[in-house]
Amino acid sequence: MPQSDDSAAAVRLEAVHRSFRSGKRVVKALDGITASAARGVVTGLIGPDGAGKTTLLRLIAGLLRGDSGRIEVMGIDVARDPLAVQARIGYMPQHFGLYEDLSVQENLDLYADLQGVPPTERKEIYNELLHMTGLGPFTARVAGRLSGGMKQKLGLACTLVHPPELLMLDEPTVGVDPVSRRELWEIIEHLTRTQHMTVLYSTAYLDEAERCNAVLLIHDGRLLGSGPPGAFTAEMAGRTFFAKAKLGRRRLQERLIHAPGVIDAVIQGSQVRVVTAAAAPPDPAKLVAMAPDLMLTATPPRFEDSFVARLREKFTVTAPRSPLELSPVAPTARSAPDNVIEVQHVTRRFGDFVAVNDVSFTVARGMIFGLLGANGAGKSTTFRMLCGLLPPSEGTLQVDGFDLRRAAAPARGRIGYMAQRFSLYGDLSVQQNLRFFGSAYRLSGPRRRARIEWAESEFDLGSTLDATARDLPLGFKQRLAFACALMHEPDILFLDEPTSGVDPLARREFWRRINALAEGGVTVLVTTHFMEEAEYCDRLVIMAQGHVLAAGEPETIKAAARTSARPDPTMEDAFIAVIKAAAAPAVAA
Amino acid sequence: MNTASFRRLRGLLRKEFLQILRDPSALAVAFVLPTVLLLIFGDGVSLDARNVPLALVVERPDTLTASFTSQFEHSPFFRPRRFLSIQTAERAMAAREVEGIIWLPSDFTRRAASSGNSPIGVIVNGADANNARIIEGYLQQVWANWLIAQARADGRPSPLPLAAQPQVRFNPAVRSRNYLVPGLIAVIMTLTGALLTALVIAREWERGTMEALMVTRATMREILIAKLIPYFLLGMGGMAASVAIAVLLFDVPLRGSLGVLAGASALFMLAALGMGLLISSFARNQFVAGQIAIITTFLPAFILSGFVFDINSMPPAVQVITHIVAARYFVAILQSVFLAGNVWSVILPNAAALAVMAAIFLGAARIVARKRLD
Numbered sequence: 016m017p018q019s020d021d022s023a024a025a026v027r028l029e030a031v032h033r034s035f036r037s038g039k040r041v042v043k044a045l046d047g048i049t050a051s052a053a054r055g056v057v058t059g060l061i062g063p064d065g066a067g068k069t070t071l072l073r074l075i076a077g078l079l080r081g082d083s084g085r086i087e088v089m090g091i092d093v094a095r096d097p098l099a100v101q102a103r104i105g106y107m108p109q110h111f112g113l114y115e116d117l118s119v120q121e122n123l124d125l126y127a128d129l130q131g132v133p134p135t136e137r138k139e140i141y142n143e144l145l146h147m148t149g150l151g152p153f154t155a156r157v158a159g160r161l162s163g164g165m166k167q168k169l170g171l172a173c174t175l176v177h178p179p180e181l182l183m184l185d186e187p188t189v190g191v192d193p194v195s196r197r198e199l200w201e202i203i204e205h206l207t208r209t210q211h212m213t214v215l216y217s218t219a220y221l222d223e224a225e226r227c228n229a230v231l232l233i234h235d236g237r238l239l240g241s242g243p244p245g246a247f248t249a250e251m252a253g254r255t256f257f258a259k260a261k262l263g264r265r266r267l268q269e270r271l272i273h274a275p276g277v278i279d280a281v282i283q284g285s286q287v288r289v290v291t292a293a294a295a296p297p298d299p300a301k302l303v304a305m306a307p308d309l310m311l312t313a314t315p316p317r318f319e320d321s322f323v324a325r326l327r328e329k330f331t332v333t334a335p336r337s338p339l340e341l342s343p344v345a346p347t348a349r350s351a352p353d354n355v356i357e358v359q360h361v362t363r364r365f366g367d368f369v370a371v372n373d374v375s376f377t378v379a380r381g382m383i384f385g386l387l388g389a390n391g392a393g394k395s396t397t398f399r400m401l402c403g404l405l406p407p408s409e410g411t412l413q414v415d416g417f418d419l420r421r422a423a424a425p426a427r428g429r430i431g432y433m434a435q436r437f438s439l440y441g442d443l444s445v446q447q448n449l450r451f452f453g454s455a456y457r458l459s460g461p462r463r464r465a466r467i468e469w470a471e472s473e474f475d476l477g478s479t480l481d482a483t484a485r486d487l488p489l490g491f492k493q494r495l496a497f498a499c500a501l502m503h504e505p506d507i508l509f510l511d512e513p514t515s516g517v518d519p520l521a522r523r524e525f526w527r528r529i530n531a532l533a534e535g536g537v538t539v540l541v542t543t544h545f546m547e548e549a550e551y552c553d554r555l556v557i558m559a560q561g562h563v564l565a566a567g568e569p570e571t572i573k574a575a576a577r578t579s580a581r582p583d584p585t586m587e588d589a590f591i592a593v594i595k596a597a598a599a600p601a602v603a604a
Numbered sequence: 605m606n607t608a609s610f611r612r613l614r615g616l617l618r619k620e621f622l623q624i625l626r627d628p629s630a631l632a633v634a635f636v637l638p639t640v641l642l643l644i645f646g647d648g649v650s651l652d653a654r655n656v657p658l659a660l661v662v663e664r665p666d667t668l669t670a671s672f673t674s675q676f677e678h679s680p681f682f683r684p685r686r687f688l689s690i691q692t693a694e695r696a697m698a699a700r701e702v703e704g705i706i707w708l709p710s711d712f713t714r715r716a717a718s719s720g721n722s723p724i725g726v727i728v729n730g731a732d733a734n735n736a737r738i739i740e741g742y743l744q745q746v747w748a749n750w751l752i753a754q755a756r757a758d759g760r761p762s763p764l765p766l767a768a769q770p771q772v773r774f775n776p777a778v779r780s781r782n783y784l785v786p787g788l789i790a791v792i793m794t795l796t797g798a799l800l801t802a803l804v805i806a807r808e809w810e811r812g813t814m815e816a817l818m819v820t821r822a823t824m825r826e827i828l829i830a831k832l833i834p835y836f837l838l839g840m841g842g843m844a845a846s847v848a849i850a851v852l853l854f855d856v857p858l859r860g861s862l863g864v865l866a867g868a869s870a871l872f873m874l875a876a877l878g879m880g881l882l883i884s885s886f887a888r889n890q891f892v893a894g895q896i897a898i899i900t901t902f903l904p905a906f907i908l909s910g911f912v913f914d915i916n917s918m919p920p921a922v923q924v925i926t927h928i929v930a931a932r933y934f935v936a937i938l939q940s941v942f943l944a945g946n947v948w949s950v951i952l953p954n955a956a957a958l959a960v961m962a963a964i965f966l967g968a969a970r971i972v973a974r975k976r977l978d
Contacts (some may be wrong), residue, residue, distance in 0.1 A: 048971070078817050097975065101819050112816025114619060116626040129820040131608045153976025173816075342797070485950045 023090065024051035024212040025181050026058075026075055031084035032110070035068055041485045044079070046236035051216055052229070057207055059227030059244075060217035063488050067236040068217040069109065072185050075215070076106045088272050089180060105179030111170025111185050111592030115159030117151055122158055122173055130177035139177075144172040147202055162560070163390045164195025171202065180205065183215045187222065187581045190390030191560060193587045194594050199559065200226055204304040219516060220545075222587075224318040232322060234518065239325050244318055251316035253294035257286045258304035265530045270305040271297075272527070279323045281523065282530075283550045284570050316345040319519060321381075326520050353378045355507060355538045357403065361410035363396050372561035378540060378554070381532045385552035386542040388588070392558040394542040395435065398511050401540070402432055414507060428456060431505035435512045437496035441485030445476050445495055448484050449502065456503035463502075470498035490521040493510055497525065501532075508532065510541040514548065526551050546586040562592040612822045616830030617916045623804075633799050634838040638792045638846050645792075646785050646854050656739055658682045659693035659702040661725075663710040675750045676706065681742045690725070697729055704728045704739050785856045787911025787936035789846045790872070794931045795902040796842050797876025798883060799894065800835040805884035808894035815977065832877055834965075839873045840866075850942070860941030862916060864951060868941070871958040873933040876901070878965025879930070885972045905931035933957040 033045040037337055045067045052058035060068045073079040074086055077097025086093045087098045094360055099319040105337045114124055123144070127137055145151040148168035148194065153161065158169060174182065184203075188196045200223075206212040207228075216227060224230050225244045232240040232247070240247060258280075260267050268287045276297050279290035289311070291297055302309050309542055340604040356378035363371040371393040378384040386394045399405040401412055403419030412418065417426040453463040474494040479487060484495060493513065500508065501516050510529070514522045526548070529539055533553075541552070549555050565572050576584040576592035584592070658676060662669045665840035676684045677878030684700060685691040693705045726743055727843040730736045730790060808814040817827060847865065850856040887893035907921070909931035909940060911969075915923055925930050934967045938949040 073815075073977060077975075078815065078818055080976065080978060098821075101823055101975075104819065106819040107814040108812050108819075110812040112813050114623065115811070116623045117619060121622060125615050125619045126820065128611050128618075129817070129822045131611065131821055282694055595970070 018499060023054070025089060026052040026215065027085075027087040028071075028075075029085040031071070031074065031086060032065075032082045033074060033079065034082060035070075037486055043236045045074070048082070048233070048236070048238050050231050050238055050241055052213065052231075054213045055207060055211045056228035057203060057216055057226070058060075059224050059230045060215060061219075061221065061224045061227075061230055061322075062232060062233035062239075063489075063518035063521075065235075066233040068219075068233060070180040071233070072106070072183050072215065072217060075100075076104060076183060077101055077116070079545075084469060092213055095564050096386075098152065103179060104181040104183060105174035105176045105177070106183045107170045107185065109128075109189070109534060111166050111187075113158045113166060113170055113173065116157065118155050118157050119169055122169060123176060126173040126317045127176045129139065132177050132491075132521070140176060146174050147205070152201045162195075164198070167191050167195060168202075171199070178210060178212065181213045181215065182311055183217075183486060185217050186219065187216070188218060188220060192389035192392075193546065193590045194390075197591065199573040221319040221322060221519065222317070227249060232325070233423065234326065235237050239329065240321070245323040247318055248316045249319045251290070253313070254291045254324075255316045255320055256284070256289045256291070256296055256311045257314050258289050259286045259310045259312075260308050262306045262308075265534060267309075269304055269527070271531070275301060278327050279523070281526075281547075281551075283547070285575065288314065290316075290323065292324075323519050323523075326518065353379055355382075355415055356384070356540060357411075357413045358397070358401070359411050361397070361400060361407045361412055363393075363405065364408045369561050371400070371407075372559070374556075374558070374562065374563050375410075376556050376566060378538060380538050381536045382553045383529060383531055383539045383541065383551065385549050385555035386540070386548045386558060387544070387586075388542075388548070388558035389544060391560070393561040394558055395511060395559075398509060398540075398542060402430070402509055403427070424457070428503060429505055430507045430509065431500035431503070432509045433496050433500040433511065433513055435515070437492050439484040439492060439496055439499070442483060443484055444481050445487070446480045447497060448495060449476075453502045454501035458503055466502050466504075470502065472492075474498045491519060492518050493517050493525065497528070506537050508539045508541075510535055510539065512542055512544070514543065514545065522548075550585045557590055559594055559597065562597070564597050565589075608821075609823070612820075613826050616822065616826060620804075620830055620834045624838065628806060630800060630835070630838060633796060633803065634835075634842040635845055636812040637798050637799070638789075638842045640783070641792045641795075642788060642846050642849050643853075645788050646761060646849070648728060656681060656684045656704065656742075657702045658684045659666065659687050659696055659705040660684045661687050661693045661705060661707045663688050663689075663708060664713065666713050668709050668713045668716060669885055671754070672708065672750055673706075675746050679742075679746055681746075686819055687821065689829065694727070697727065700729070700731075702729075703736075703954030704743065707745070718918060772775060781854055781857050783939050784911065785818040785850045785854050787909065787935045789843070789850060790909060790931045790934040790938050791902065791905040791911055792846065793839065793843055793869070794876050794905040795898065795935075797839050797873050798880040798901040799836075799896040800839055801831055802878045802883040802887065802893040802897045803815060803880075803890050804835065805881070806890045809884075809888035810890060817978075818975050824975050825970065827882060828970060828973060831881065832874075835877055836870075836873055836881075839877065840869060843869045843873065856942055858942055859945040860951075861946055864946050865938075865941050866959065868934065868937045868951065868955055871955055871962055872930060874962035875958055875965055878962055878969050881969035882965055882972065885969065901931075904929045909935045911935045928959075928961075930958060930961045933961070 028048050028050045031045050031048045032043070034041050034043045048067075048071065060071060070079065071344055074081050075088060075093065077093045077100050080094060089103055091099050093100050100560070103270060117125065119209065123141060132140065145154065148171065150165065150169060152174065153165065161169060171184070171187070187199060203214055205343060207214060224247070227244060230240070230244050230247065254451060258267060258271060262270075264282050264285055264287055264481070268280050268282050271277055271287055271289055274297055276292050277289055278292050281288050325539060351398065354377040355446050359375050360378070361371060361374050362369065367590055386397060388394050396405065401409050401414060401419065401421065411590065415426065415429060419427060419430070440451065443451065446467070449467045450463070451591070453466055457467055467477065471480065474497065475499065476491070476495060481490060484492065487495065497513070514525055517525070529541070530551070533539055543549065552569060554566070554568055555572070556563045559574065565575070573584050573589045576589040581588060616772065660673050660676065662673060673684065676682045690705070690707050693702065693707070694700045697705060705725070705727040709723070709725065712722050712724065728739050730734045805814070808817070847858070851858050864943050880897065883893055883900070887896050895970065908926045908929045910926065911931070914925050915932070918926070936954045937951050940947045
């Protein structure tokens with residue numbers, strides 16, 4: 016390959032448009048993207064679900080045609096010669112494109128055949144890939160029985176059997192545990208360093224932006240910014256602070272959000288992280304009124320701060336209302352136990368697979384309790400058992416003193432449930448969904464009408480009442496699903512991955528509501544694979560492979576991972592520390 | 605085909621066979637589905653009247669009535685039940701407990717003796733017209749046999765001036781199963797063939813592996829051929845199993861040659877698999893692909909292939925439509941090969957039609973399949 020080419024971009028996008036029809040609506044998946052990705056470095060394609068990342072990668076791979084605009088890969092026009100492009104790229108789609116019935120070795124063989132790797136060279140390539148991914152001991156294992164992290168590495172190995180000039184990875188780390196995530200990044204950095212490979216890496220995790228050499232920030236099909244991640248955070252210099260007061264973190268956050276000059280306030284540990292509109296701390300004089308003992312300390316900015324700032328500037332977001340008009344929850348009967356949820360030594364097997372292994376925890380009333388873990392850690396299985404949808408193989412689960420598997424309707428009626436991916440009726444309108452879920456929870460007549468009105472105003476659904484749920488943007492779907500779960504004013508809420516894929520503003524809105532509900536005495540049990548969301552919980556358990564690895568307050572869990580080298584560990588550091596600690600005895604034995 | 609292309613094809617084929625061995629769903633569609641359907645339908649679908657429940661009302665039993673009713677008791681076609689009055693028998697027929705009534709009034713013997721011309725009442729449930737006609741025919745046959753036997757016993761000449769000597773060709777036992785089972789095989793293999801390819805490709809779409817395949821150097825032609833070969837073999841295996849069941853279990857004669865049968869089946873299987881490939885390029889999840897396969901292959905084959913319903917008695921417009929149902933040609937070939945032998949005047953034109961249909965479906969599938977997601 017001529018070296019002089021190196022300065023030219025690996026991928027060039029010029030005014031790329033692409034829309035899709037979804038029912039009656041036309042969705043502009045890509046709305047005029049002009050950008051480029053340099054050779055030999057990692058370019059991150061960053062944005063929430065529905066931003067257009069996958070569409071863009073598919074266009075670059077020649078799997079889709081654009082409506083207009085031009086895409087060049089290594090100087091080749093993709094629309095004109097997709098086969099020539101496909102011969103030079105490696106593409107790992109979401110879910111890794113593996114054949115689950117085939118073993119690790121058979122998957123590698125298949126892709127080696129398809130990519131025309133000569134048999135004489137295979138042994139060496141396999142050895143290198145298996146060594147790099149750590150899959151060496153598992154070559155005979157069927158891909159379907161690998162963990163999420165191992166699948167991700169096998170998918171990567173399959174795209175690398177014939178080293179491509181351009182490697183494209185579509186959300187390779189979704190739901191994968193943080194240890195695997197770090198290992199993947201080490202592999203990617205190794206590839207760019209030693210083989211000068213160009214990498215296009217799409218992700219919805221904003222913290223991954225900081226590991227890329229360059230970032231294309233995409234939102235609603237448009238480019239919201241591009242450049243090295245340092246440039247994004249540099250804009251935010253001097254605008255990020257930690258706030259602390261005796262008031263309690265949730266109340267403090269709620270007040271700071273409405274403070275003038277503050278564009279963002281999120282809970283992190285026992286403090287509230289504040290982002291200001293200008294490079295100055297919020298005016299202390301104005302803040303004293305809300306919390307006299309307020310302490311502010313400067314902290315370095317993150318990529319997410321810049322994303323939030325851009326979103327607040329560019330889009331007219333519904334201003335956070337104040338105060339939150341969430342209806343107070345009826346005080347529960349005195350006789351109710353203090354621990355609303357009790358899980359004791361619960362195990363659940365599917366055949367010889369143990370999905371949940373001897374899990375115990377308790378949740379007190381009015382608490383936000385988090386289940387943190389990667390896909391396959393056992394979170395959803397635990398959830399389904401709590402909701403009475405699945406019987407445990409061993410152990411007992413009680414919700415408000417009842418076993419929901421046997422409890423009568425009144426006990427179930429006190430629980431609100433929001434399923435993964437928002438179980439709405441796609442063909443019904445917003446209003447019909449609200450009505451249906453109201454009736455399903457035995458609301459009728461004026462009470463149901465009142466609750467529907469409440470949901471419409473509280474969740475800003477008024478403008479979309481007649482839209483079919485299927486055609487709603489993701490953020491609206493999430494709000495509608497949440498409204499449906501709250502129709503009957505439950506005092507226990509089960510939320511299964513409620514914020515998966517929504518943009519940071521929608522995520523913030525969502526957590527504000529959960530906070531307000533918890534302040535009102537509602538008990539909230541939430542699963543998540545976002546590390547930072549764990550910070551919003553009062554208590555959490557970290558799960559991996561069916562086990563509870565750690566339990567406690569976020570601060571305590573983080574503190575346990577504190578070392579002299581890392582005095583202020585993040586939740587991800589803590590997660591990795593507990594996984595390694597759990598794995599250590601196994602290695603020794 | 606160069607080595608690289610050959611190697612890709614070999615890799616894809618190996619993958620497909622490994623998947624077939626490890627995920628039993630394809631084997632189930634190829635073998636279990638036709639076997640079960642054939643056993644259920646082959647045993648259940650019969651146009652012969654057998655063990656028809658029949659009410660016998662004999663108002664004044666004597667030796668003459670006994671000799672008449674014994675004809676029914678010994679007939680394999682009827683299962684007679686005795687009723688004391690015509691009213692209770694009619695009630696039983698209204699409840700569909702019996703399909704017909706034979707009514708010998710109280711003066712039966714007297715009038716037979718005096719005039720030799722005694723009426724009997726025959727009432728048949730006409731709700732199922734086809735069944736009613738068959739029962740009526742059988743009844744008359746039993747009645748005629750009895751009359752002849754009576755006349756012989758009395759030394760009188762036969763009361764019937766003529767005696768027909770029916771000669772049934774190709775299916776001497778007049779077992780409807782003999783021509784229904786070959787037709788059924790055609791119908792079932794239509795579904796099996798289309799399902800095999802439609803489901804496995806839809807599964808690749810669902811699991812995201814198709815997307816990964818498309819970005820490799822494999823061409824669409826290689827991907828399609830790699831689907832066609834394994835499922836062709838699987839479908840032919842299912843076909844062989846069906847023929848074995850027909851011959852060994854249902855005693856259907858096989859008069860033509862196995863070679864002709866295999867050749868025609870191969871053409872038909874290509875058409876059915878081609879249909880499945882075509883479906884899979886529109887339906888990208890297994891549920892929808894399965895639904896479309898049933899609606900576009902199984903139902904038309906069942907109704908329009910001539911396997912139960914005679915095509916010549918359909919309205920002209922519907923007759924035209926039957927020409928696009930591949931099963932129609934296969935039914936004609938199978939019925940000929942099973943019951944009549946190698947009748948080339950039937951086999952050749954129908955085989956040619958199957959070849960055309962296979963070419964059309966496979967060609968269309970190849971044209972529609974592009975290395976793109978939209």
